[in-house]
């Protein structure tokens with residue numbers, strides 16, 4: 001799997017794209033560990049990284065949407081809430097059970113499909129609005 005998100009999912013807001021790349025890189029690590037049948041503790045550690053990068057991105061986007069009065073922020077934040085729960089569920093499932101092919105499939109679907117779909121449906125729509133309000137991304141940092 002390539003360690004970069006597809007160009008079609010680049011939002012043009014550099015900080016957000018960098019955050020998405022981090023999510024993708026840690027997600028890629030997670031999928032590799034799951035497929036190699038690695039130990040649970042290593043998998044859980046990597047899930048924690050994925051979770052941290054996801055939360056950093058969501059918090060950043062939510063702060064920016066509020067700061068600039070993005071008109072679609074309510075539905076965007078509702079979508080984040082579902083994904084936050086999904087990632088938490090995966091962590092709990094790994095904590096409680098065995099790593100089965102079904103779990104690996106679920107991880108791929110929930111993290112990759114859901115996150116990528118989220119970028120396509122929500123982030124690509126939001127980024128031009130933020131960029132328009134703050135073209136140089138002043139005042140924001142990772």
Ligand SMILES: [Fe+2]
Pocket residue numbers: 058061076080118122123
């Ligand atoms: Fe988002």
Ligand SMILES: [Fe+2]
Pocket residue numbers: 016020057058061119123
């Ligand atoms: Fe995002």
